[in-house]
Amino acid sequence: MAQSGTRLVEPDLPAPAELSADVLPVSRRRIQWLFAAGIVAGVVLAAIGIARSGHNAVPLPPGAVARVGDAVVPRSEYERTLAALARDRKSPLTPADRAHALQRLLDEELLLQRALELDLPRTDLRARRALVSAVVESIVATQENAELSDQELRRFYEANRDWFRGPDLLRVRQIWFRVDSVDDAPRAEARARAAYEKLASGEPFDEVRQAMGDPESPPLPDTPLPATKVGELLGPTALRTLMELGDGGLSPPVRSATGFHILKLVERRSALPPSFEEIRAQVANEFRRRAADQALRTYLDELRSRTTIVLAPDVAKELLAADEP
Template identity: 35%
Template sequence: MTDMEKTSSENLPYMPVLLGLMALAGLIVAVSTVFDTPQPDYEGTAVAFVNEAPIPETGYLRALSMLEQDKRGPITDADRTRILDLLIEEELLIQRADEINLIGIDSSVRKSLTNAMIQFIISENGDTEITEDILNSHFLNNLDYFTPSKQIWVKRIYVRGARDDAEQRLQEIRTALQQGENFDTVASRLGDEIFPEVPDSLLPPAKLQAYLGPALTQTVISLSEGAITNAIRVGSGWHFLYLVQQRKGVVPEFEDIRDQVENDYLRKVEEKALRDYLDWLRERADIDQTASQLQPADF
């Protein structure tokens, strides 16, 4: 082994990582195969051709730059040769993947390629204009989204439906509550245990639903503060609900959540860019959905 080869070998432990990065870039190049669009004629400088497919000088120089940032010591001729070999082998693998229709037979490749394509579409909008007026307008047009949900404090009395004396117990609870007996006292004296217990505090509806379920949560949301429901049969038992307190969400000041507003604005811009691109692809594609009308087979 020559001194140059030794130097190259000692300084290339990072090559698997570099090859992985190049392979990801190759996925984006291979996107044209997915949509069956011809590659445009290459007009730049190529450092090599693989089955007439050019390896652009820009990609080669970019790989050298990556290597230079990671390597200890100057770039050698052996490094340059190895980088070019990696790019050639990458192109050979991409062409072989196309040849055997790897995109069509390997779901992991399809997923990686789809993600790469989405990132490519989003990156095309990297120069999105953002001004204070735009963000203020986005904030005002989406106040419901940026305003915290209201907080609800609710208590419950539960009676198991399987009790032999369930009807009698329900009537005793109704009478006690109508006579003004303390709700907690009635719950302790006549109610059954149920888990999980509703926390004795204000909760947003989304968290409250984890304790009450969707049906009872919707009922509570419609109540006025201080209201107590009659017995409601849900699941395996009966529920009396008491809305102790509710606190409406307060609209925050724009300056306090500016970063959140900007992130949400950029997210929606990216979503729209992706949606527009997909709509464009649909318009130019020949899509036959006849198969979707077939009835599922009986097994």
């Protein structure tokens, strides 16, 4: 234990990756010991030493609880740490608890300063990603937590009504040719192609359906259905085919898991968007998402405007080529 006012100096501290295999187990045990909740006596003695050594130091600025090197530990952070510790305890905090909380903050600051000395934000990928994510989250949080009025949400809803509307409604009729086994497929396909030729020559859809198609079980509802529902009933291939047809369009035979289908798109309707009151929460979420994206783009534009960025010539050419139409 250092005496009051003593400053320990350990030059050329190794980076974590430089520690030998013999040292690592001992280091881990030491770290666990330092950060264990039960080391009350050691923490108290450390706190006493810190307090005494600060008697002759430069006074702390207002709102600071400690100085570690040139960095100041804010009192607000100390109080947040105490509040979090108090929530986990059923009894009032003791002086030893408070000393332990302070010691944790000091240890974290020491480790943070060492991480910066080792340039971990640039040399450690996990640290780099964590810092970038923290900056992005701090920018996005300002929009996610913003209070939104009904007036601005209604304006946003009206300006983006098409975005909030549901999928198109399709009224579809079909002639179905059942396939129960692999052996059935060639005969069913031949029947379907013969029926399609009759339709292409102008024979009425209902007559060809009655004469050549198989009974549907259950029948396809003769009413406008959401495109997603049509996909559930007929399969994704049939839905893709229908989406390419115009009103009154007729498809050649389309294969599905149950057989072959000749599809007729009777009508396509654009679904009306739900009322604002029905989807207010969805409108608010989309408003915040777009606002957060814009805030991040604006922030990055500001950073670019005040930063000189130099590219290697070959990379600059690639970037310019990518911008060309």
